[in-house]
Amino acid sequence: MSYLPHTPEQVASMLRTIGAPSLEALFAGIPGGDRLHRPLELPGPMGEIALSGLADAVAVRNRSARDLACFLGAGAYDHFIPAVVDALAGRAEFVTAYTPYQAEASQGSLQAFFEFQTLICQLTGMDVTNASLYEGSSAVAEAIMMSLSGSDRDGPVLMSPYLHPHHGEVARTCLANLGTKIETIPSASDRIDLACLGSRVSESTPCVVVQHPNILGNLEEVHEISRLCKEKGALFIVCYNPVSLGVLGRPGDYGADIAVAEGQGLGSPLAYGGPYLGLLSCRSALMRKIPGRLVGQTVDRRGKKCWVLALQTREQHIRREKATSNICTNQGLYALRAAVHLAALGPAGLRETALACMSKARETVEHLRAAGAGEPLVEHPWFHEFVLRLPPSSPTADRVVEMMVEKGFLAGFPLGRWYAGRERDLLVAVTEKRTSAEIASFAESLGRLARGV
Amino acid sequence: MDKNQSAGLLFEIGQPGRRCHAIAEASGVDAAAMIPGRFLAESPPPLPELSELDIVRHFTNLSTLNMAIDCNFYPLGSCTMKYNPKRHERLVGSHRFAEQHPLQPDSTCQGTLGVLHEMERMLAEIAGLDACSLQPSAGAQGELTSLLVAAAWFRHRGVARSKVLIPDSAHGTNPASAALAGFQAVGVKSTAEGLVDMEDFAAKLDDDVAVFMITNPNTLGLFEPNIRRIADMVHARGGLVYLDGANMNAILGIARPGDFGADMMHFNVHKTFTGPHGAGGPGSGPIAVRAMLEPFLPMPRILAGSDGTFGLDENRPLSIGRVRSFHGNIGVILRGYFYIRTLGAEGLANVSRHAVLNARYLRSLLAGLIEIPGPDNGLHEFVASARNLRREKRVSAMDIAKRLLDHGFHSPTIYFPLVVPEALMMEPTETESPETLEAFAKALGTILAEDPEILRQAPHSLPISRPDEVKATKEPVLRWKAD
Numbered sequence: 032m033s034y035l036p037h038t039p040e041q042v043a044s045m046l047r048t049i050g051a052p053s054l055e056a057l058f059a060g061i062p063g064g065d066r067l068h069r070p071l072e073l074p075g076p077m078g079e080i081a082l083s084g085l086a087d088a089v090a091v092r093n094r095s096a097r098d099l100a101c102f103l104g105a106g107a108y109d110h111f112i113p114a115v116v117d118a119l120a121g122r123a124e125f126v127t128a129y130t131p132y133q134a135e136a137s138q139g140s141l142q143a144f145f146e147f148q149t150l151i152c153q154l155t156g157m158d159v160t161n162a163s164l165y166e167g168s169s170a171v172a173e174a175i176m177m178s179l180s181g182s183d184r185d186g187p188v189l190m191s192p193y194l195h196p197h198h199g200e201v202a203r204t205c206l207a208n209l210g211t212k213i214e215t216i217p218s219a220s221d222r223i224d225l226a227c228l229g230s231r232v233s234e235s236t237p238c239v240v241v242q243h244p245n246i247l248g249n250l251e252e253v254h255e256i257s258r259l260c261k262e263k264g265a266l267f268i269v270c271y272n273p274v275s276l277g278v279l280g281r282p283g284d285y286g287a288d289i290a291v292a293e294g295q296g297l298g299s300p301l302a303y304g305g306p307y308l309g310l311l312s313c314r315s316a317l318m319r320k321i322p323g324r325l326v327g328q329t330v331d332r333r334g335k336k337c338w339v340l341a342l343q344t345r346e347q348h349i350r351r352e353k354a355t356s357n358i359c360t361n362q363g364l365y366a367l368r369a370a371v372h373l374a375a376l377g378p379a380g381l382r383e384t385a386l387a388c389m390s391k392a393r394e395t396v397e398h399l400r401a402a403g404a405g406e407p408l409v410e411h412p413w414f415h416e417f418v419l420r421l422p423p424s425s426p427t428a429d430r431v432v433e434m435m436v437e438k439g440f441l442a443g444f445p446l447g448r449w450y451a452g453r454e455r456d457l458l459v460a461v462t463e464k465r466t467s468a469e470i471a472s473f474a475e476s477l478g479r480l481a482r483g484v
Numbered sequence: 485m486d487k488n489q490s491a492g493l494l495f496e497i498g499q500p501g502r503r504c505h506a507i508a509e510a511s512g513v514d515a516a517a518m519i520p521g522r523f524l525a526e527s528p529p530p531l532p533e534l535s536e537l538d539i540v541r542h543f544t545n546l547s548t549l550n551m552a553i554d555c556n557f558y559p560l561g562s563c564t565m566k567y568n569p570k571r572h573e574r575l576v577g578s579h580r581f582a583e584q585h586p587l588q589p590d591s592t593c594q595g596t597l598g599v600l601h602e603m604e605r606m607l608a609e610i611a612g613l614d615a616c617s618l619q620p621s622a623g624a625q626g627e628l629t630s631l632l633v634a635a636a637w638f639r640h641r642g643v644a645r646s647k648v649l650i651p652d653s654a655h656g657t658n659p660a661s662a663a664l665a666g667f668q669a670v671g672v673k674s675t676a677e678g679l680v681d682m683e684d685f686a687a688k689l690d691d692d693v694a695v696f697m698i699t700n701p702n703t704l705g706l707f708e709p710n711i712r713r714i715a716d717m718v719h720a721r722g723g724l725v726y727l728d729g730a731n732m733n734a735i736l737g738i739a740r741p742g743d744f745g746a747d748m749m750h751f752n753v754h755k756t757f758t759g760p761h762g763a764g765g766p767g768s769g770p771i772a773v774r775a776m777l778e779p780f781l782p783m784p785r786i787l788a789g790s791d792g793t794f795g796l797d798e799n800r801p802l803s804i805g806r807v808r809s810f811h812g813n814i815g816v817i818l819r820g821y822f823y824i825r826t827l828g829a830e831g832l833a834n835v836s837r838h839a840v841l842n843a844r845y846l847r848s849l850l851a852g853l854i855e856i857p858g859p860d861n862g863l864h865e866f867v868a869s870a871r872n873l874r875r876e877k878r879v880s881a882m883d884i885a886k887r888l889l890d891h892g893f894h895s896p897t898i899y900f901p902l903v904v905p906e907a908l909m910m911e912p913t914e915t916e917s918p919e920t921l922e923a924f925a926k927a928l929g930t931i932l933a934e935d936p937e938i939l940r941q942a943p944h945s946l947p948i949s950r951p952d953e954v955k956a957t958k959e960p961v962l963r964w965k966a967d
Contacts (some may be wrong), residue, residue: 036917045845054837060861061707065744071737076828090580092595097579113505123554124547128763135946139549140763146494149963154529165621168809197809204805208666278515304586304810306766329956331948341956347660352669357660360622363764375504378528383510390513
């Protein structure tokens with residue numbers, strides 16, 4: 032099988048035009064010693080029928096969030112994606128286009144990205160949004176880089192202990208050779224200790240990075256954190272959950288300087304972790320430090336409103352080693368998916384999604400309590416995810432997750448993998464997709480396992 | 485019909501109270517009963533309010549304003565805009581791939597993990613290197629990841645090195661990645677053909693050079709004849725050679741970077757292995773390295789057990805750490821996997837043979853029409869120059885590019901590489917037929933015979949013509965606002 036259109040006669044005729052005796056002769060420019068003189072060791076070719084069979088054989092060794100009712104979140108959530116998202120973002124004119132460098136041939140994508148930028152500004156209350164980054168963790172790392180660029184603040188970046196651990200690890204990887212340290216703000220209460228933050232943030236702090244709702248599902252006192260940052264002139268970087276903004280206050284309204292997010296909940300399938308969508312927005316004052324592509328409005332030579340890539344002098348193809356970031360290819364198609372998703376939800380649909388997540392999560396908490404599955408740690412205000420502390424009679428959370436697969440559930444994330452000493456804590460997320468029957472059955476199964484019966 | 489006007493902006497077509505997606509179960513749920521008021525918004529975000537048909541018509545009309553591989557020949561140099569097989573879309577759409585949570589127990593992902601492990605081995609074989617990481621989200625992140633791996637390798641051995649040498653014909657991501665990895669980017673001159681200027685290279689190579697980054701074949705489609713000597717010289721000084729794999733479509737199964745001296749490289753799955761480009765992504769930029777660098781690769785690593793099972797390993801003390809959340813752009817990697825499995829070894833070599841055949845054929849067809857500097861033994865792409873046309877007729881590369889759009893052809897890459905004035909860089913890829921290439925050549929011939937004024941005003945038949953890019957940057961309007 033191949034996707035080559037050439038007939039043997041055409042190949043022969045083309046070679047005659049070129050003046051080459053054979054296809055092999057086309058590679059005469061490669062020194063013989065640099066050539067590979069054997070076939071690659073790869074499995075043999077296959078037609079579409081055999082390939083479909085291969086894919087099926089792989090798929091049966093997988094189980095999905097459709098096979099197993101999903102109460103697992105921890106940074107990726109099983110939200111419903113309306114069919115219009117797949118239908119529209121799946122159009123070949125969007126899927127098979129290149130980066131819109133030629134504006135005249137790309138107005139469809141450019142306008143859609145401008146609308147995406149606007150929708151995310153409306154969602155967050157921020158002034159400027161770029162045309163996407165890879166995913167949530169690199170968005171956090173890029174936000175930190177923005178805070179360091181041109182800053183004379185030489186203290187450590189202050190980071191919440193309840194930021195998604197992947198975000199923190201990626202930031203550490205990216206800063207490894209750049210001379211800036213990251214300090215985690217100590218806390219023992221499953222949310223930021225404001226007194227401790229207040230004592231650490233100083234005139235040398237470039238930024239404070241906080242996730243709200245945090246990785247344990249708890250809400251942070253963002254107004255107070257914002258005030259503490261402003262007092263010392265440190266930039267406040269918040270990592271938000273886009274779906275939560277159906278009910279929670281917006282980053283722009285509580286004073287965030289840079290708002291970043293994993294945008295997966297806006298129309299990206301779970302897809303075993305990617306492609307996802309990195310969201311980054313900021314205040315106007317930081318506009319020229321923003322990484323990656325920006326689409327701007329302008330007029331054409333006839334005065335007609337249109338869209339182009341803007342402020343490209345920040346970018347690597349112009350600025351090279353002085354660019355604000357090295358990003359080139361971003362997540363264009365997934366920004367489009369998010370735009371269609373937000374358009375389909377609208378303000379009321381987004382609010383209903385958030386409310387349904389919250390009420391179903393609370394329904395789950397009630398059922399878990401009634402089933403004797405342990406103690407949900409919900410003393411702080413929280414959104415749609417919570418820690419379930421399994422009773423002493425229970426196997427560890429790691430084991431419980433494995434055993435719950437057999438009962439038909441993705442039960443949650445065993446927190447001991449991220450926080451030493453929390454081997455009995457299970458992080459449980461509930462989305463609008465879960466039914467009352469699934470919730471009841473989940474609690475009952477988990478209760479039985481936890482009680483050891 | 486002017487579809488651009490009929491579409492309007494999403495924000496200009498709604499009505500307060502109009503709905504599309506709704507969740508009836510949420511009615512009557514009171515947020516204030518669950519969360520203290522200080523956390524709540526007074527009202528939901530001011531998003532547009534639209535019907536499903538509003539949305540469908542809007543985005544469908546927008547889509548028709550794009551050129552795309554499925555509609556047009558797209559000879560963008562360095563971008564490898566080949567056909568994206570439909571079968572991949574169907575296969576990755578299965579819920580057993582599309583609806584897997586990244587933190588599911590490994591026991592429930594054995595199919596995917598096995599495929600990813602096999603993909604790593606296949607890419608290592610194509611690269612002629614030993615180990616592979618599928619983590620990086622795109623080519624630029626592959627570069628950065630590799631340079632971080634190199635930095636960690638030097639640090640582990642107690643060697644301090646501060647410089648990365650980069651030919652000035654390289655993509656801008658190379659120096660940008662070097663700076664982010666904490667290195668000083670040092671430019672090396674190129675010859676007129678974009679090859680490494682050996683004299684300048686030798687002068688700049690010293691014991692402080694950590695990595696030499698090279699794109700081979702280069703951005704003019706030429707294989708670097710001195711690559712082995714260059715690699716030997718870098719190695720003799722204790723440095724590493726990095727290959728930017730943007731142009732791998734030219735040498736699949738023909739030559740392997742590991743065999744000609746590279747110690748590490750990235751692939752662009754969205755170019756070489758035909759992940760659709762999506763108007764700017766997602767990409768996927770796996771890296772391959774020599775065995776000595778393997779302990780430093782990012783986490784997690786995929787482990788194959790002796791019992792035929794697979795798992796994710798995060799216990800890697802020498803690893804540079806995590807470069808992104810979860811495990812990579814899996815959807816793109818799966819498409820690349822299905823592509824390689826479809827073609828096999830001979831099929832991949834045929835990709836490169838026909839990619840080069842098409843480029844050389846197109847070059848022959850254009851040779852009488854426009855200046856094509858540089859030798860004619862290039863591979864998958866070539867660069868034409870409009871410098872004579874600019875001087876004689878005041879017609880620029882930009883004018884030609886814009887006029888080609890009127891003929892239904894996407895323009896070549898223009899003004900890159902910088903070593904060729906008025907550059908038009910063309911990469912036809914292997915999936916185009918000779919008839920298409922002939923039609924393109926004919927169109928170019930017609931264009932070059934036209935009144936230059938027509939070219940300067942082009943395009944004439946597209947929704948817009950010659951946007952004011954200076955205005956877009958001087959008076960940036962980056963979002964819609966209500967009047």
